[in-house]
Amino acid sequence: MELLIVAIVGLLAKKRFQFKNTIWQDWLRVMLFPLTTTFCSVMFFQIYEIESSAGTELLLCEIVLLFFDVMAIWLLDYMDQQQAALQDNIILKRSIKQEKESMEALVEAYSDQRRKTHDFQNQLAIIYGLAQQESPDSQVLNYVRPLLKKEMLPTLITKTGRNVVDILLTQKYSVAIKNQILFQMQLGDLSDFPLSDEELIVVLSNLLDNALNACMDISNSKERRILLKMRTKEAAGFLYLENPTAHNVEILDNKIVPSKTTSIEHGYGLKNVTAILDNIGALYVFDYNSQKKLFSFSAQLPISH
Template sequence: MMEIFIKCVILSFLMAASCNLFFETLLPKRTFPFRWLRHMSLPTFMVGFLLIAFTPIPPFIFQPVRFVLTVMLTALLYFEAGLVRHMAFSLLLCSIYWITSVFLTSLIYLLPPLLHESLFSAVEDIAGSIFLCLIFIFHLRFKNHSDKWLSFSWTFTSFFPLLNIIVLLSLSMMDISGNATENRAMFAVVSGFAVINVCYFYFISKTMDKEEEMQRLRLFHERTQNQMVLYRDMQKSYDLQRRQLHDYKNQLGCIQGMLKDGQVQNALSYVSTLTGTLSKSVCLINTGHEVVNIMLSRKYQEAAEKGITITLSVNDLSTLTISEEEIVILLGNLLDNAIAACEKLDFGRIIQFKMILESNQLILSVRNPVKEPVLIKENKVVTDRRRGPLHGIGLLNVDSVIQRHGGTSVLKYNNGWFYFSAIIP
């Protein structure tokens, strides 16, 4: 009895470690009030498999259902993802384990009959060990690509693991223990099915690599657009300054003529009108950095035209070492997103912007109200594919600039407000 208990505990630990490693590779952990709760996923998985081990065995067809429900419910407690993804990943895990178990069983049937009894008694332990090794290999391959798995559409592809389980259950229920030819045929079928699964993973991997490459191309495209925007804005600013300088000479001549003719009141009225006109057209933002001035002035005027108020908190940025292109990426994307969010509001259109350089660090923050709640995972805004392929690209570009300079950023949604803050050395 004790031997059976120890065997169940070891097997439950192998399965729990495999499941926990699999989900840690793909999904972020949930946040809990107490930090120690984040580390309880492995014990909870183990408790689930111990319950499976020490409860009555259901009909064979329901055994995968019990496996999938145990894994999915535990993963829902500790890992952040939607129900569809949890279901798809749980089916995938069950599929991997079942094909490992069926492959080992069919392989044992090819060996001499004298070895069958001893090997069949250890098949679960061997399958659990191989299962853990396969998940560890999976972890090494995809541990830095959780974003790709989160963005991948699992609604359709989850049907393949489900089909896997159905086919494997059908094969497992076939009685082939007494026929060598059928044993070899079964092993060939299961081996072929294993190859199909390897191809399935290869297809998913290549598909995600392609999506990642497309994402890089979109990022590059947007950076190019941002740089062109900067050049156009600088050209507009220079053209405006030249026109104003030309008009300035004529206006001075007009004022001089009025004063010579003694028309003092007319001259004062003209100067007052001229001052009001200049205040609307001349850039009043001076941070000591030309590109920052241009970007903030343009966004300020754009927001004002749309009935949006921007409050600015800036200081001397003349020693800022970030490149012009990167400044455009940072300010352009952050303020464009804030303006776009405020445009959807009927009232309370305000953007609070801060850009201060102190102690050799750039402090950058944007705060604005939003109409709908913003879902944030792993410090990234969850993108909505319905809004087009470029949705969310701007913040990815912003994050890439911050990381390139060794900075850190924080995204937060709270009570109808979206917050972005960053510190860049």
């Protein structure tokens, strides 16, 4: 009966147990072993009343049954945790795939537009040359001349040796400018940065999106700023990001404690970041200065030779 009560209390205390989404099979899986032990205990007691000399043996059977019952409950809980971890891994892979496809499409579109721009400029140059030969005072020259000096797309703001990073940072920089956010970058050559393009996209996009959203919540535009530092040395790659926040951020065991208003996607974004860093054995720290209301993230990523 004690084991049965403990199982029920433990079930009620589980935060991830959603009663609205449970079915009778879930309840049966949790309560099967405690109910079985309770039934066996009643049967043992009846046998003891008939044959009291078997009390020692019955008590030993009860102890063994109780031990394996506890082990079975522990095993079920462990399997439940493994299932949750598997689900998180599936979501991570799905997110990485979506980010990769999105960035590949962006890189392809950017390259295609650059190629068209280059061809367009060449065609304009030929038109300008032909018009200049035929009529040096033509109005066509006055119209074409300024077009030759214009770009259809903004120039990449960074040159890190990683094309996807340059495009991603250019995109996030334009978002920051539109929202009156000062975006400062101190970047080195990232050709050998110890993350693949897909992993780097997921890490940077999630961290920068969180920083941008945090800055947008700040009413005073003069206080909105983001600082990103990235560099590579012989043994490791280093990443540092800081931004102010409008609300306090709680960090427990190097994890951000989600608030009641935090969306599920926001939580999974950070899970994707930490999962990638854990996979390569990186060292990382979330930090928050409550006095300055300044959030920071720093990571050291080993380079495998």
